[in-house]
Amino acid sequence: MIIEAHDLRKTFTTRRGKDGPREVEAVKGVDLSVAEGEIFAFLGPNGAGKTTTIRMLATLVTPTSGTARVAGHDVVTEAARVREKIGYVGQGGGVDENSPGREGLVLAARIGGMSRARAKARSDELLAAFDLAELADRPVRTLSGGQKRRFALAVGLVNHPPLFFLDEPTTGLDPQNRANLWDEVRSLRDRGTSVLLTTHYLEEADALCDRLVIIDHGRVVAEGTPAELKKEVAGDVVTLRLDRASEARALLDAEPYVREVREEEREEDVLRAYLDDGEHNLPALLRVLETGGLPIRSISLDRATLDDVFLRHTGRSLRDAN
Structure with a gap:
């Protein structure tokens, strides 16, 4: 395992106000194991504790309690050794907007201990690998978000780290640049680099990650591969919008092909029914509601998603939580 964390916690003290300082527990006992050579994600809404957790693992924030080892080293007592083994790209990017990208790469390599000649050679390698050579001498502020x-990414990888942290790497990117960055992350894994990323995009976690944890209110509420987690939510999902949702739920709960029925937390007129073989059992469901005198305003049939997993564990939709 390249990351092992046990009961990791972080409490912040807010500024003194009318009622005095207040403690906020941002991370509430996270256990985590990440294997070498995998893409691992923290999936959760904004404010769930994802960034605080990744910053503790990257030695940028000291844990309040608990332990964590990264690349074989303790994040508190061996922080300098941990930093030698990781790359980190935060939400802000960490690139000097006013300098050419090439200068930023050379500087990062020099700070990492490379000679001037080696730093220049390494920068040229990364510029070629990320198709940035033609942009290298332009001020970074003149580039697009994807560039x-x-x-x-190149700056974070300058010292060949075996572990790479990415905090919300595709926030603000258009779909094409997001897909391009996914390809870059996959290529890192193919070259043997372990990647830990945070995201609140369901499709990103589903398409990109080997394994993930779902984090909510500072706690891990689910862990596994995307396929394993979706398998927890059996069958297909029928989303119904109708006037008397509570009556409809009572009727559907009695049907043998219905595994579970949930009412949306924020929308009183929306139900989600989880069905075995939804394509064949949907007509029966419609007949039940028609017999009960419950007209449907809209209906959709979908496969279970990671949002359904999040809903099952937290009682609300991740799409609504952000």
């Missing part, structure tokens, strides 16, 4: 992100 800036690629420069940030």
Whole structure:
């Protein structure tokens, strides 16, 4: 395992107000194991504790309690050794906007201990790998969001880290640049680099990650591969919008092919029914509601998603939580 964390916690003290300082527990006992050579994600809404957790693992924030080892070293007592083994790209990117990208790469390599000649050679390698050579001498501020992100990735990788942290790597990117960055992350894994990323995008975690944890209110509420987690939510999902949702739920709960029925927390007129073989059992469901005199305003049939997993564990939709 390249990361092992046990009961990791972080409490912040807010500024003194009318009622005095107040303690906020951002991370509430996270256990985590990440294997070498995998893409691992923290999936959760904004404010769930994802960034605080990744910053503790990257030695940027000291844990309040608990233990964590990264690349074989303790994040508190051996922080300098941990930093030698990791790359980190935060939400802000970490690239000097006013300098050419090439200068930022050379500087990062020099700070990492490379000679001037080796730093220049390594920068040229990364510029070629990320298709940035033609942009290397332009000020970073003149580049697109996707190009800036690629420069940030290159800076984070300058010292060949075996572990790479990415905090919300595709926030603000258009779909094409997001897909391009996914390809870059996959290529890192193919070259043997372990990647830990945070995201609140369901499709990103589903498409990109080997394994993930779902984090909510500072706690891990689910862990596994995307397929394993979706398998927990059996069958297909029928989403119904109708006037008397509570009556409809009572009727559907009695049907043998219905595994579970949930009412949306924020929308009183929406139900989600989890069915065995939804394509064949949907007509029976419609007949039940028609017999009960419950007209449907809209209906959709979908496969279970990671949002359904999040809903099952937290009682609300991740799409609504952000």
